[in-house]
Structures are given as C-alpha cells and as structure tokens.
Amino acid sequence: MSLFEKARRFFQASDGKEHTLGPAFQYHDAHLPTLWLLGKTGAGKSTLVQSITGNTQAEIGKGFQPCTQTSTKFGFPVVKPVLQFLDTRGLGESGYDATEDIEVCTRQGHALILVMKLGDTEQRDVLSAIRQIKSSKKIVNYLLVHTASQSVSDLHERQRLVQYNCAQVHKILGREVPSVLVDFKLPGGGVDGMEDLVHALSAMLPIISVLLKKQQCSDEEVRKFQELQTQVLWYSGVAGVSDIVPGIGLVAVPGIQWKMLRDMADSYNMNWNKAALAELLGALGAGIGVRYSMKFGTRQVVKFLPAWGQTLGAASAAVMSFCTTYAIGRVACKYMYHRNHEEDVSDEELRALFHSAFDSVKTLARQELTGSGDSADRFVQKSAVVAGSNKVDPGKRGE
Numbered sequence: 345m346s347l348f349e350k351a352r353r354f355f356q357a358s359d360g361k362e363h364t365l366g367p368a369f370q371y372h373d374a375h376l377p378t379l380w381l382l383g384k385t386g387a388g389k390s391t392l393v394q395s396i397t398g399n400t401q402a403e404i405g406k407g408f409q410p411c412t413q414t415s416t417k418f419g420f421p422v423v424k425p426v427l428q429f430l431d432t433r434g435l436g437e438s439g440y441d442a443t444e445d446i447e448v449c450t451r452q453g454h455a456l457i458l459v460m461k462l463g464d465t466e467q468r469d470v471l472s473a474i475r476q477i478k479s480s481k482k483i484v485n486y487l488l489v490h491t492a493s494q495s496v497s498d499l500h501e502r503q504r505l506v507q508y509n510c511a512q513v514h515k516i517l518g519r520e521v522p523s524v525l526v527d528f529k530l531p532g533g534g535v536d537g538m539e540d541l542v543h544a545l546s547a548m549l550p551i552i553s554v555l556l557k558k559q560q561c562s563d564e565e566v567r568k569f570q571e572l573q574t575q576v577l578w579y580s581g582v583a584g585v586s587d588i589v590p591g592i593g594l595v596a597v598p599g600i601q602w603k604m605l606r607d608m609a610d611s612y613n614m615n616w617n618k619a620a621l622a623e624l625l626g627a628l629g630a631g632i633g634v635r636y637s638m639k640f641g642t643r644q645v646v647k648f649l650p651a652w653g654q655t656l657g658a659a660s661a662a663v664m665s666f667c668t669t670y671a672i673g674r675v676a677c678k679y680m681y682h683r684n685h686e687e688d689v690s691d692e693e694l695r696a697l698f699h700s701a702f703d704s705v706k707t708l709a710r711q712e713l714t715g716s717g718d719s720a721d722r723f724v725q726k727s728a729v730v731a732g733s734n735k736v737d738p739g740k741r742g743e
Contacts, residue, residue: 365603368586368596372578375585376419376428377549377712380449380483382473383459385436388491391528392459393418393429395535396545396556412444420555424578427551435469442476446483455485455548458521460509462490462502467512474516485548488513488523493537494530522547550708551577565681569674572611576673579604580705584666584713597665604669605676612680624679627691628698659713666709667702674701 381389394400397420411417414434419425430448434440449456456477460467477483490509496502506525513521524544526537546553555574579600586596602621609616675698682689 365582365586365596365599368582368600372582372585373419373425376425377551378417378428378430378449378454379545379549380430380432380445380454380456381459382432382435382456382477383470384461384464384467387459387461387464388489388528389431389459392457392489392491392526392541393420393431395528395538396420396429396542396552411448414440415445415448417448421574424575426555426574426577426581427549432473435473440469440473442473442480446477446480450482454483455487455545456483457545458486458488458513460488460490461492462496462505462509462525463492465505465508467509471512471516474513478517486513486517486521487544487548488521489541490523490525492527492529493525494527550711554705554708565678568681569677572608572673572677575607576604576670576677577705579607579673580666580670580709581712583669584662584709586665597669601669601672604673608673608676609680612677612684614680614684624676627679627689627694628675629691629695662713663706663709666713667705670705670709671698671702674698 381392383389397418408416408418408431411430415430415432418429418431420427420429430445432440432442432445458470458474460470488510490506493502496505502525506523510521510523522544524537524540526535526541528535530536542552542556546556554577583597583600586600605621606616609620614620675694678689678697679694
C-alpha cells in the first residue's frame, strides 16, 4: 500500500468516529489563548472587547460566563472560539486575590491588558493586583491601554497623565510596558487609536491579526473563506493540542480533519463523502499525499522517544498538525466553492494554495500551542492533562 493510500485511509477510517474526539475539543476550549483585562469598573474593558470582536454590547453582556470566583470569560467567536477574554470583576472588592485568574491565564498563551481611564489617577486596586501578578512570575506579556483619551483636550495634560500611569506600572514591574492611547466613544461615534491597539495585541497574540485582518478584494471565493476562517483555525488548534500526547494524534488528527471537512461542506451546501475526499486528495497530488503521510507517521514515532520526543518532539508534531489542518481547510474551501459553482480549478492552483496556507500560520501555530512562556516541563504537563493524568512526575517523563 502506498503512503498516499495510507493518508487517504487515515481520513476515511475516521468517518463515524467523531464521538471519540470530545476530549480534544474540550481540552482545546479550556486552554485558549487569553487576553486578561485588568481594570476598574468603568475603565472600558467591555467596550474594548466589543471593539475587538465587533459584537454588540448586548451580545457581549450575554456572552460573558463565570470563570472563577472573581472573573468572567468571553470566548471569541462564541461558537468554536479561538481565543478568550478574561474580565476581572472582583477588582474593587476588599481582599481581591488574583491566584485563580493567574492560573487560568497560564494554561496557554497569555497577555495581561491593563485598562486605565485617562484622568482617573486612583488606581490603588489595580496596582495591588499587578504586584501579586508580578510575584507569581507566570505572566510574561503586558500592555497598558489608556482609555477615554479624547476626554482630556489639552495635549500637554494628556501626555502628563499617560506618563503618570506608565510610571506607576513601571515602578512595580521594573521595566517599560508598551502602551496605547484609545477612545472608544468619540462624539461622532467613531473610535480613536484602534489600529495601534490591534497592532499591540497582535504582537503578543498573533491570532489577533489573523482574525481582524481585513482584505479588500473582489474575489467572492476569498470572502467566503474569510467567513469560515475562524472555524478552520479552531479545528487547526484542536488538531494541534490533540497531537501533543504519544499515540493520540495518530487517531485524533485525521478524525478532526474529517469533521472539519464535513462542516465546511455544509457551508457550501455539499454532501461530503469519501468520493469527494478522494477527488480532493487526487487534485492535491501524490507528492503532497506522500509528504504528509511520511511526516505524520514520523511525528508519531518521534513522540515516543524518551524526554526529547515528549517535549520538543511533541511540540513539533503539534505545530505540524496545526499547519497541515489549516492548509487542508483552506484548500477544501476553494475546492468546494468552485465545485458548488460548477467551475474548474487547476490542481496546480490547489497545490500552491496548500503550501502558502501552511506557511502563513507557522508562527501562529508555534505561539498558540506552546505559549510565549512555556518550558519543556509545562509542555509535558499539558500532554499529561490530555491523556487524563492528574499528576505529572517530570523525573519519569522518559519511562
């Protein structure tokens, strides 16, 4: 049997076994990249979420769900989320303890967004929380957002207040923190500083730039993919995290990709079946099929190697599965679109799209799956969680 045929059978064997993928779905959604919003009530945290996601205020209020005793979370998108916002509600309460919120944010890629309303110089509760967060040594990325910037009309006074907020944060953290100046409620209904905010957030969580990138084009196929892109990213993330445990990815990844293709087909009013899969894989060609199956099999073997295979090897496998799933999803969308419109698309065009889509999410995959502050031990701990272990002994990782 050829390696290409093995790759095809990996997909087909997954049909009808979607119920076995539940743990991978649950693990992914419990470890989403997190933007932790820390600020006083009225500082503009919910409005920041609304501006980033494009959701209405009513949807934001409905979407926030209790996460810890003192915080709520909002997944974006609400269905098949690829990141989440954590809003600290208990900051103004006496004796606020950030321990639970810190734990939530250190499960995956994370960033702490300090939201301070310009002109409000009483930030005692916020500064106290920052001290505790710093002492935990678990939060790496910080961003200071000064809101209501246009409420201070005098430019010199505005700059003075910005410097005052920055100095207070710098005194606690002992280093400069990037900051942006925004106003979500201009008199004319606009927003000021949004581009700077998105750029700053994207530097910490690359998935932000992918989600919010607006491409002006006349290609209807591209616009359709943009509507489905978050779903493809979600499945890619699930495929990646399911691949960090030895033996799991061999079964789960093809199943996740098959489920993704079926969901994509529904969006294009297509009946996705094994014949359609064979046609798509045939269009991609044996070259990609052989390379995929070889790399996929090698990754599964490498993950069984003591120590290295279960840390760096597992991380490499996870990134590869993320990128491959995304590339398959992107190519499938183009294939389905043209097939639905009874149009031809060349095999060469699909192959080129597969490679470009794969390369476009490499950085994103590494950041989402390992986080900016992950060590090898933490990556092993993540693997153990997926496998169902409640306790990890780093000294036994090679057994």
